[in-house]
Amino acid sequence: MEGKKAVLEFEGVGLTYHTRTGETPAARGMSFCVYEGEFVAVIGPSGCGKTTVLSLAAGLLSPTAGSIRVHGKPPGKENSFGYMLQKDELFPWRTVEANIALPLEIKGKNTAENRKKALSLAEKYGLGGFLKHMPDQLSGGMRQRAALIRTLAAEPEILLLDEPFSALDYQTRLSVCDDVYAIIRGEKKTAVLVTHDISEAISLADRVLVLSARPAHVVAAHELGFGDTAPLKRRESPRFSGWFEKLWKELNI
Numbered sequence: 001m002e003g004k005k006a007v008l009e010f011e012g013v014g015l016t017y018h019t020r021t022g023e024t025p026a027a028r029g030m031s032f033c034v035y036e037g038e039f040v041a042v043i044g045p046s047g048c049g050k051t052t053v054l055s056l057a058a059g060l061l062s063p064t065a066g067s068i069r070v071h072g073k074p075p076g077k078e079n080s081f082g083y084m085l086q087k088d089e090l091f092p093w094r095t096v097e098a099n100i101a102l103p104l105e106i107k108g109k110n111t112a113e114n115r116k117k118a119l120s121l122a123e124k125y126g127l128g129g130f131l132k133h134m135p136d137q138l139s140g141g142m143r144q145r146a147a148l149i150r151t152l153a154a155e156p157e158i159l160l161l162d163e164p165f166s167a168l169d170y171q172t173r174l175s176v177c178d179d180v181y182a183i184i185r186g187e188k189k190t191a192v193l194v195t196h197d198i199s200e201a202i203s204l205a206d207r208v209l210v211l212s213a214r215p216a217h218v219v220a221a222h223e224l225g226f227g228d229t230a231p232l233k234r235r236e237s238p239r240f241s242g243w244f245e246k247l248w249k250e251l252n253i
Helices: 050-057 096-106 112-124 140-153 170-186 198-204 231-235 238-251
Strands: 006-019 022-035 039-043 065-070 081-084 158-162 190-194 207-211 218-223
Touching (some): 022 190, 050 158, 081 140, 096 140, 112 140, 140 170
Parallel strands (some): 039 190
Antiparallel strands (some): 006 065
8 A cells, every 4th residue: 555654564475384293284385464544344255364463463373484573563562452362351340440541550560650541541532431441341331431541541553353252242332433443533442353254354344355265365455545535334335245246255255
């Protein structure tokens, strides 16, 4: 992308698991870039290894072929990734405020200034009146919002989103998608989402990467062209169904 800075690069990445029964290739020749401020969705057949892409990006797994670069260097401790998972993983014995501050405590950065900055995010995105509540007093959508704000509290460079809405009912998922999109856009974050849901990918992403079955590689990449249009508004666009049909066919080749 012209004029954009690449923050995450996969070049010919392969991953092979060695087991007692032999070698199992999980990825082969996987190449793509994610650019600063971009929201990229990764879709693919069930079991193709979408979550593996996030683990490789964060350095939790090491490729057996090719290279991965974050800001031009191999993934390392100096890189800052924020994870948002399928479940919100809020600790039930901690208040919303204490949950949001948890990453600061873990990283030894729980200063008054950093805590104030983190709690200002909660205020900004509608959780200010719920900071003293316990997680079980929140709706599913509000819990996911709190989980994202907790992730942002550590000021990650790149957000890695692993099916973050799959545990929500359909109606809640639609509204939470709008919330999450607004927060990520508002904070100008780079994000990589893996999802099995084509509609979700089209609703949120600037660009969609389509993976093959294992061993996974990128078979298509599409710039959606919706700009900053919010997820619910995208679903109303005539182009939405066109993209859905195209991606559906690519997943079922």
